[in-house]
Amino acid sequence: MKIAVCVKQVPDTETRIKLSDDHSEVIEDDIQFILNPYDEFAVEEALKIKEANEGEVTVISLGPDRVKSAIRTALAMGADKAIHIECDKNPDDPFEIAEALASVLKEDSYDLILTGKQAIDDDHSQIPSILGQKLNLPAVNVVVKLEVGDGKVKAEREIDGGHEIIECSLPTVIGAQRGLNEPRYAALKGIMRAKKITIEEKHAELNEEQMSVVDFHYPPQKEPGKIVGDSADAVPELLRLLREEAKVI
Amino acid sequence: MKILVIAEHREGRIRKITYENISLARQLGQPFEVVVVGGNIANLEEDLQKYGAEKIKFYQNESFDKYSPDGYAEIIAQAVKEHQADIVLMGATATGKDLAPRLGSILNAAVANDCTTVEMDGDQLKVVRPMYAGKVLATVRLQSDVKVLTIRPNVYQAEHNPVTAEMEKLPAETGEFKTVVQEIVSGAKGKLDVTEADIVVSGGRGLKSPDNWHLIENLAQVLGAANGASRAAVDAGWRPHDEQVGQTGKTVSPSLYIAVGISGAIQHLAGMSSSKYIVAINKDPEAPIFKVADYGIVADLFEVVPKMIEELKQ
Ligand SMILES: Cc1cc2nc3c(=O)[nH]c(=O)nc-3n(C[C@H](O)[C@H](O)[C@H](O)COP(=O)(O)OP(=O)(O)OC[C@H]3O[C@@H](n4cnc5c(N)ncnc54)[C@H](O)[C@@H]3O)c2cc1C
Ligand SMILES: Nc1ncnc2c1ncn2[C@@H]1O[C@H](COP(=O)(O)O)[C@@H](O)[C@H]1O
Numbered sequence: 001m002k003i004a005v006c007v008k009q010v011p012d013t014e015t016r017i018k019l020s021d022d023h024s025e026v027i028e029d030d031i032q033f034i035l036n037p038y039d040e041f042a043v044e045e046a047l048k049i050k051e052a053n054e055g056e057v058t059v060i061s062l063g064p065d066r067v068k069s070a071i072r073t074a075l076a077m078g079a080d081k082a083i084h085i086e087c088d089k090n091p092d093d094p095f096e097i098a099e100a101l102a103s104v105l106k107e108d109s110y111d112l113i114l115t116g117k118q119a120i121d122d123d124h125s126q127i128p129s130i131l132g133q134k135l136n137l138p139a140v141n142v143v144v145k146l147e148v149g150d151g152k153v154k155a156e157r158e159i160d161g162g163h164e165i166i167e168c169s170l171p172t173v174i175g176a177q178r179g180l181n182e183p184r185y186a187a188l189k190g191i192m193r194a195k196k197i198t199i200e201e202k203h204a205e206l207n208e209e210q211m212s213v214v215d216f217h218y219p220p221q222k223e224p225g226k227i228v229g230d231s232a233d234a235v236p237e238l239l240r241l242l243r244e245e246a247k248v249i
Numbered sequence: 250m251k252i253l254v255i256a257e258h259r260e261g262r263i264r265k266i267t268y269e270n271i272s273l274a275r276q277l278g279q280p281f282e283v284v285v286v287g288g289n290i291a292n293l294e295e296d297l298q299k300y301g302a303e304k305i306k307f308y309q310n311e312s313f314d315k316y317s318p319d320g321y322a323e324i325i326a327q328a329v330k331e332h333q334a335d336i337v338l339m340g341a342t343a344t345g346k347d348l349a350p351r352l353g354s355i356l357n358a359a360v361a362n363d364c365t366t367v368e369m370d371g372d373q374l375k376v377v378r379p380m381y382a383g384k385v386l387a388t389v390r391l392q393s394d395v396k397v398l399t400i401r402p403n404v405y406q407a408e409h410n411p412v413t414a415e416m417e418k419l420p421a422e423t424g425e426f427k428t429v430v431q432e433i434v435s436g437a438k439g440k441l442d443v444t445e446a447d448i449v450v451s452g453g454r455g456l457k458s459p460d461n462w463h464l465i466e467n468l469a470q471v472l473g474a475a476n477g478a479s480r481a482a483v484d485a486g487w488r489p490h491d492e493q494v495g496q497t498g499k500t501v502s503p504s505l506y507i508a509v510g511i512s513g514a515i516q517h518l519a520g521m522s523s524s525k526y527i528v529a530i531n532k533d534p535e536a537p538i539f540k541v542a543d544y545g546i547v548a549d550l551f552e553v554v555p556k557m558i559e560e561l562k563q
Contacts (some may be wrong), residue, residue, distance in 0.1 A: 013497065017384040048345065067252070095354070124362055125363075126360060127350075133256070161491075162434055165434065166430055167431055213388070214390050216388075219384075225542040225545055226545070228544050229546055232546075238528065
């Protein structure tokens, strides 16, 4: 099995996002970057499938030079090869990201393409579906259970209030959701091994974006709330406020 | 600009987000039509008319009985072309977010998922979507001819507005589907999802044990609310992952969010701080959840919650 895993580098979930004075961009100076949490599930799943069926796992990431550290993390977990698609700035438009990923994916014949279900910076949750359309492959996103065998996959996908079970043929694109597996930690041996792997460099030719961010703003700040009381005796007053002031119950 | 509202339905019922999107389409003041795709879609027009659908286009075909992401995307793309729509509105639900990017790929249209504001700004469309799980809001510009938007549930109000619709049944020819849903495994039957609920009651590590979860369930039940959980409760195996609220869980914006025994870590706040009203029940007055709460009780949840259930039952 030849497996590709698309990974994105994103700010740590602890990050407080700071905007430039003109609100045109997010200031990256103090940000600690990590491998997108959902992509860890994708990497883990690829490694598990490789271990069960033999094969090769290639990680692919598009972004500025700094994304190499996310690539190294995936390599340290156990991936075999890596491709870095260089571009100065992550495009705002997920179609442009997917276009660049698709063109690199087409250069090889992968049996399975894994991604995370969503990148926790832009929160598009679009790439796996776009890849499916662009590569003319089936694509299933938000997958919590995956069985691969005999040219086919059976995927269980999370929907609102339940799960859908989908069967499709390989090759296919799968977007990993939490619950799919428990990602391994990179052991020292893995980290050392990862350092010796050469990351293949490519350059993305990006087209003009059809969607772009005009500006950012902070969400409206909430006024400090009211402490209604410090014991269960405050319950009637709380319920009164919810009924009469907030009018939500 | 012409808008198509894609109706979402499940088990023979239109989902609330569709009505919210009809209201939004009306607010935008542009002509709009509602598109319904499915296998068995008889009788859906009745409710759609109650919420103001004046023009409904039906694409019925037995093979749509089972949901196919690529199959549905193809037929909706066909509808967009047939009706020369400029804007497509769907729900930022599991289905909507899955379909939108596929539709965008077919139509070469830009797609913005999970929008919280859509307005006309002159003859331009102003679209705002949260990023970084709501830590910032981004105003985005879509420059393609067709623009595909999925709208976050509960942001726009569904307005009752009875009309008599002009209806049309259109041929729905399909090719081979690449993926078809074989089976739907529901959670508890009729379980209300946190993203759609008007009220959410969430519990955290403060509940101490899954054996105490009946407090959350009972409070949710008397309020007609959905159950949510912090990641600590999910990681401990007390609750299924689909209940997790936060940056790596679900983003919710109900009218009322009640956080019980939840400290309010930044990742949790990211998922719920856009709720209209927030109530926090926590024994630690320093807990960060109080910074975003509209109303708080600083006390033992094991005393407060039973009392709430008791009072609400009366
Ligand atoms: C990559 C990453 C992603 C994450 N994503 C999420 C996410 O999506 N959602 C999320 O929720 N978290 C997320 N977290 C975890 C987050 O950082 C917190 O650890 C988690 O939210 C804490 O859950 P909690 O509030 O239930 O537990 P705690 O922080 O332990 O808080 C428990 C609270 O209960 C109160 N309490 C205890 N006993 C009582 C009592 N008897 N009566 C009243 N109050 C009581 C305590 O005062 C305390 O404030 C993420 C973390 C990481 C690293
Ligand atoms: N710049 C990128 N490079 C590689 N993979 C990416 C990139 N952006 C997104 N992805 C993949 O697509 C998934 C979904 O991202 P998104 O659609 O942006 O939320 C992520 O979890 C990654 O697996």
